[in-house]
Amino acid sequence: MSNVVVVLDNGGGLIKAGLGGERDPSTVLPNCLLRPLSSKKWLHPSPTIAASSEDPLDLTSAAVRRPLDRGYLINPDLQRDIWAHLFNSLLHISPSQSSLLLTEPLFALPSIQRATDELVFEDFNFSALYVADSPSLAHIYETSRRHVVSRGAAQCSLVVDCGFSFTHAAPVFQNFTLNYAVKRIDLGGKALTNYLKELVSYRSVNVMDETFLMDDVKEKLCFVSLDVARDLGVARKPGKKNLLRCTYVLPDGVTHTKGFVKDPDQAQRYLSLTDGALTSNLGAKVDMDHIEVTEKPEDRKRIDLTKNEFDLTNERFLVPEMLFHPADLGMNQAGLAECIVRAVNSCHPHLHPILYESIILTGGSTLFPRFAERLEKELRPLVPDDYQVKITTQENPILGVWRGGSLLASSPDFEAMCVTKSEYEELGSARCRRRFFH
């Protein structure tokens, strides 16, 4: 078997790819094709961590096609095209001389697994394949970093993977995800961006076609509220007292093709809203129903169109709020804290205390400021008093899964865990897949 292992974390939003054994992926690339307004053709996006910061493409109102829907591969032809570009032009590897460690979402349907195997072995001729799920890789990476004295804690974690398409609470035990205990919320970064688009479009400027722009707005300006009622009150205050108001400048297509936050200092002011600062700031506890309306709604609706900018206030925290209370949106699903409790309760009672004290947050949607703080605040009352709750955010929640894959790919056992091309040809997809189950 060859000794090059390509590690490919094939996300619905971003592809993270590189060689096993390295610390970081060499390429991070949106998993889609784009058609900018200026083009009749579908184009490959540029890698997001490319050396040049200037994206050659103006992504204003660009159309998007993605090979994954709800996190799962639905368009193998499109994925083939994107992977071919990735392997040839970005990674410069030859698949027939390489093994592949590929992430696949939990509970992929058999038809989707078959389509994936066909891509890997028949279209690209990889010499061997190992399919991994994200929670176990995040766990592997974190346990390699932890200098834990207690053995139990090193062996299991509760991984919360909040990515592009959905959110999973997944108990991992001895490097394997306990899939009978995994719980899923059907919300991820894509839905959050779309929700933000909807709010901004109805309240100020039509941005329904601006996926990339609104991703940027979300990443730079959204945060998780520690007290929604209080922050709604702050968000409707006039002038300088409104610590939440901030302005985002739209691209004009001439001097700048990307949008930007108008005053980054202003945008950071919400950080002063800690539990202590709030009381002195507002003087008294804010009762949501009796807030004096100090600002007329028209004031915040008045947008200077010649300047092409819009203000955000309560949208900044009402968007990530969905993850904690999907019911507010009309979704009949429990929020993140309850999702975790249900996943833990599906495991053996001996594991419960250990799982609660080793919660790992991974996935790009856990990057919202104060995500972990809020989660702990909601989780604590639901967990028995004598258990500790300890939540760790990955150092890099976007790359953490890939890094775990890289560690696994360079471990001595890796080769034996793979399915080779000849085994695939002899046994077929379904029987080879059984090897990855536990």
Add this chain to the structure above:
Amino acid sequence: MDEDNSSPFRRMSSRTRKVAPRMVAALANSDNRAQAALARLEALENDNAGMETIEINEDDDTSLDDEDQVYMHKRQSKGTKRKTRQAKALENARKAPRTFAELLHEASLETLPSHVPSYLRAAVGPPSSTSRRHFCTVCGYAASYTCVKCGMRFCSCRCQNIHNDTRCLKFVA
């Protein structure tokens, strides 16, 4: 796209929004608000929210579907020689990307024994508390009123008027 080139961004009001046929049907019957709400949630997973609308309205011949077909043809032309149009159409239909919901339906997971973990069994399920906070769909603040026509929420007369003018029975399709 209209040729008002001052900016690619237009105000909501200057633009007619397409209402999805499913949504119209659902809303025609006031009992079906729940269905409309579901369709609205579905839309949160869409790519290209307004894009398809524009292309449909303008009969643009580079719509997504045509592009897909050109793309498919390129893929298939390698290796295969001549094919009858029918065979091609059949193959296109077979190979056309399907949505996850369609693949899920075909997998008939509900026939699996109940102890087998599956996509369906992993769903977190309904929240234990039925209390739902309501935010005004216009301005975001706590909303105590419900629109009798569409079921969306608003907080005040002012927001109700905005709702009636711009949002009521109009959804992003």
